[in-house]
Amino acid sequence: xxxxxxxxxxxxxxxxxxxxxxxxxxxxxxxxxxxxxxxxxxxxxxxxxxxxxxxxxxxxxxxxxxxxxxxxxxxxxxxxxxxxxxxxxxxxxxxxxxxxxxxxxxxxxxxxxxxxxxxxxxxxxxxxxxxxxxxxxxxxxxxxxxxxxxxxxxxxxxxxxxxxxxxxxxxxxxxxxxxxxxxxxxxxxxxxxxxxxxxxxxxxxxxxxxxxxxxxxxxxxxxxxxxxxxxxxxxxxxxxxxxxxxxxxxxxxxxxxxxxxxxxxxxxxxxxxxxxxxxxxxxxxxxxxxxxxxxxxxxxxxxxxxxxxxxxxxxxxxxxxxxxxxxxxxxxxxxxx
Amino acid sequence: xxxxxxxxxxxxxxxxxxxxxxxxxxxxxxxxxxxxxxxxxxxxxxxxxxxxxxxxxxxxxxxxxxxxxxxxxxxxxxxxxxxxxxxxxxxxxxxxxxxxxxxxxxxxxxxxxxxxxxxxxxxxxxxxxxxxxxxxxxxxxxxxxxxxxxxxxxxxxxxxxxxxxxxxxxxxxxxxxxxxxxxxxxxxxxxxxxxxxxxxxxxxxxxxxxxxxxxxxxxxxxxxxxxxxxxxxxxxxxxxxxxxxxxxxxxxxxxxxxxxxxxxxxxxxxxxxxxxxxxxxxxxxxxxxxxxxxxxxxxxxxxxxxxxxxxxxxxxxxxxxxxxxxxxxxxxxxxxx
Numbered sequence: 001x002x003x004x005x006x007x008x009x010x011x012x013x014x015x016x017x018x019x020x021x022x023x024x025x026x027x028x029x030x031x032x033x034x035x036x037x038x039x040x041x042x043x044x045x046x047x048x049x050x051x052x053x054x055x056x057x058x059x060x061x062x063x064x065x066x067x068x069x070x071x072x073x074x075x076x077x078x079x080x081x082x083x084x085x086x087x088x089x090x091x092x093x094x095x096x097x098x099x100x101x102x103x104x105x106x107x108x109x110x111x112x113x114x115x116x117x118x119x120x121x122x123x124x125x126x127x128x129x130x131x132x133x134x135x136x137x138x139x140x141x142x143x144x145x146x147x148x149x150x151x152x153x154x155x156x157x158x159x160x161x162x163x164x165x166x167x168x169x170x171x172x173x174x175x176x177x178x179x180x181x182x183x184x185x186x187x188x189x190x191x192x193x194x195x196x197x198x199x200x201x202x203x204x205x206x207x208x209x210x211x212x213x214x215x216x217x218x219x220x221x222x223x224x225x226x227x228x229x230x231x232x233x234x235x236x237x238x239x240x241x242x243x244x245x246x247x248x249x250x251x252x253x254x255x256x257x258x259x260x261x262x263x264x265x266x267x268x269x270x271x272x273x274x275x276x277x278x279x280x281x282x283x284x285x286x287x288x289x290x291x292x293x294x295x296x297x298x299x300x301x302x303x304x305x306x307x308x309x310x311x312x313x314x315x316x317x318x319x320x321x322x323x324x325x326x327x328x329x330x331x332x333x334x335x336x337x
Numbered sequence: 338x339x340x341x342x343x344x345x346x347x348x349x350x351x352x353x354x355x356x357x358x359x360x361x362x363x364x365x366x367x368x369x370x371x372x373x374x375x376x377x378x379x380x381x382x383x384x385x386x387x388x389x390x391x392x393x394x395x396x397x398x399x400x401x402x403x404x405x406x407x408x409x410x411x412x413x414x415x416x417x418x419x420x421x422x423x424x425x426x427x428x429x430x431x432x433x434x435x436x437x438x439x440x441x442x443x444x445x446x447x448x449x450x451x452x453x454x455x456x457x458x459x460x461x462x463x464x465x466x467x468x469x470x471x472x473x474x475x476x477x478x479x480x481x482x483x484x485x486x487x488x489x490x491x492x493x494x495x496x497x498x499x500x501x502x503x504x505x506x507x508x509x510x511x512x513x514x515x516x517x518x519x520x521x522x523x524x525x526x527x528x529x530x531x532x533x534x535x536x537x538x539x540x541x542x543x544x545x546x547x548x549x550x551x552x553x554x555x556x557x558x559x560x561x562x563x564x565x566x567x568x569x570x571x572x573x574x575x576x577x578x579x580x581x582x583x584x585x586x587x588x589x590x591x592x593x594x595x596x597x598x599x600x601x602x603x604x605x606x607x608x609x610x611x612x613x614x615x616x617x618x619x620x621x622x623x624x625x626x627x628x629x630x631x632x633x634x635x636x637x638x639x640x641x642x643x644x645x646x647x648x649x650x651x652x653x654x655x656x657x658x659x660x661x662x663x664x665x666x667x668x669x670x671x672x673x674x
Contacts, residue, residue, distance in 0.1 A: 097436055101425075101434075118389055285593055
């Protein structure tokens, strides 16, 4: 067997077993009619040749490949790694295979879709947000169930599953206020990130409801380095004592700059809250107060949406929101009585 | 179009365009002979129906799916996330699709392989080590190029790509000795991990070559928590001042326990070296001296092995070793003159 022909065919098996190709096919069809003797010969030949029936003819017949594409960006953030692992494990438990598609931004989503369609994928789950109604409608034209995270636009074949970013933003405002914060700041992710924007909207709404000034906002890009730089820029314009960050990496970078760069204490001088609850948030050097996005809940809802779309077909407005749970740790003070 | 029949067929296109199915097929075959007018009609109908030719018949004809399976465990470790992202990006750049297969241990590798074969995968890259010659031989029976990381056994269809774990262990011994370390310890990963074992072997060999006592060894499991626990167990039996850890997560847990639990200073009282150079190793709270595994080099070598195996067929002893580069930071002192 050469490298060029590595998969034995049913013809190879039939020849070695001295039976018809149809007999080989029946042997590997559940419930197929074949004599015990023929089955024995076929299985012996299949073992000898390392034959395994292909799923490909079945895909041709049914247009169901068992393949689900998972689109991700930024696996260096431990949160996405953890979510991806859960998705992949659950999809495989349900009998699917996972096509991994790393992309840089959603602008390439429709290009990628062309490829995925040639593999007849059954569904697509995207960790990247779909950013506009126009893109959502264009994606819908492909008639494949698409579930996108952190997306507020939906269309016939595009559904959304989302962490309760606004609710968490409000909760962060409440908590920081109750713990005695008076000068609020938001360290943002990329400007085009709907999740970062929604967290800020909630934070603003929460402060407004308490009759407080809006937060100062510093833009960034969801990384540790961006958190460090944001703190320097923020304090160059005046102090802050209560900070909500668009994700944990930003918050961890902020904490290091606050302590090492500014020489301030956490939480006595400055309180910091993050988002994601990545493993390093719990490390003793940080003890970061943050929001647990409930990755398990996100995965369960996303897969339930895939199931619903596959069974019921197109419909607008499919949105699921998963509650985020606040985890107070040492980077915030205790609420005042 | 219902959910059950979401992919338009070439028959659908032919009917709408008012041409033969063969004309549709020729239109989508590069260099296929078809009149400009027919092509126009076919493309208009294809657009209207959202038709895209399937790659499936090509897979049947060639037994080449374009699919490469990547087997991973433990995406919560940022190192594996970063490597996976590189693999996936490079494979896609080369025109492949990536099947992601998360598994718990190598004991399930052959079960997983049965499934992957039914999809006619072109090759398998495994982040998990193959642990015994017996398993390597069994995997070879599948006649699919398999490249496994951190594996010392190979067989006809199983090749290995590996960080220079032994060389790094020797370098760690040298460095810690030159910086004044006298009581050495190794905080290990899981006992069955070949990478952890090889790092320890190199560390032992390096210390022996310097005429020094062998290190004390504490077993663990590659996590932050295990690094913390290991330090407590180590110091319960007596102090150490020069520590090499099986990976960065273990080292970061060790650092936090050394400082917060034991009240010792790093690097003045205890020096710590890790392995992987994950992003958090560079964070200001740690400044961990560590080894950069050169993930890009690992990926390039792995993919080159896949190419070589595909082109040349079976052969034993295919092993590539990628040098690890030491990155001194603040968790070790300066070498003495």
